[in-house]
Amino acid sequence: MNVLLIPAACLILLGLAFGALFARLISRDRNNRFQDDSGEMFSLARYRAMDRLLSEDDQNFLRSQPGWNRRKEKNFRKARIGIFRGYLQQLSDDFNKICRAIKLLAVTSEVDRPDLAGLLMKQKFLFAVGMISVEFKLTLYGFGWSDVDVRELTRTLETMRSQLQSFAASAQPSEA
Numbered sequence: 029m030n031v032l033l034i035p036a037a038c039l040i041l042l043g044l045a046f047g048a049l050f051a052r053l054i055s056r057d058r059n060n061r062f063q064d065d066s067g068e069m070f071s072l073a074r075y076r077a078m079d080r081l082l083s084e085d086d087q088n089f090l091r092s093q094p095g096w097n098r099r100k101e102k103n104f105r106k107a108r109i110g111i112f113r114g115y116l117q118q119l120s121d122d123f124n125k126i127c128r129a130i131k132l133l134a135v136t137s138e139v140d141r142p143d144l145a146g147l148l149m150k151q152k153f154l155f156a157v158g159m160i161s162v163e164f165k166l167t168l169y170g171f172g173w174s175d176v177d178v179r180e181l182t183r184t185l186e187t188m189r190s191q192l193q194s195f196a197a198s199a200q201p202s203e204a
Contacts, residue, residue, distance in 0.1 A: 072189075075182055078115045081108055082169055082176050101172075109170055116162065119181060123155055126188045133195055147191060155184045 090096050090104065127148060134144050158181040168174035 072182055072186055075115060075119060075178070075185075078112060078119075078178050078182075081112050081115070084175070105170055105172070109166060112166065112176070116159070116178075116181075119178075119185060120155075120159065123185050123188060126185070126192050127152065130188070130192050130195060133192070137195075141195070144191075144195065151184055151188050151191075155181065158184060 087101065087104065090101070130144065130148060134141060158178075162176060162178055162181060165174045165176045169176050
């Protein structure tokens with residue numbers, strides 16, 4: 029009797045966890061609708077600080093200062109990594125918003141664009157690989173071993189943003 033009770037309880041808990049996860053995912057999609065100001069919302073200018081944030085220039089300057097030691101350098105790197113991860117989260121959120129907007133436009137458009145699905149999948153894959161690569165390099169950076177480059181991620185975001193703008197322009201009826 030007890031042998032069947034434990035797996036049944038685990039199955040029920042697992043079902044409840046999946047239900048809560050799906051409810052959260054559905055509510056997140058409903059709250060993040062595409063807005064028409066995509067040019068300002070997805071500006072790459074907000075990510076320019078990422079290029080310099082983990083640069084060795086600041087650390088080299090701080091190393092030349094009196095009283096600088098390894099503990100301070102470790103804390104400095106840790107703080108910079110935290111800020112950098114915040115930018116990565118914003119970058120990922122913007123990328124996902126663009127993907128949702130493209131999906132929404134594709135579904136509501138009068139023009140059929142089968143090539144858009146392939147492009148969307150390719151760019152999502154490239155972005156995911158880029159995020160994994162950046163996270164790996166960020167971990168190495170924490171140990172002082174590697175420089176982190178986010179140009180590939182921002183390039184993927186820019187590609188998706190330009191696709192969104194061109195698709196949005198072609199989906200709107202022209203005024204005659």
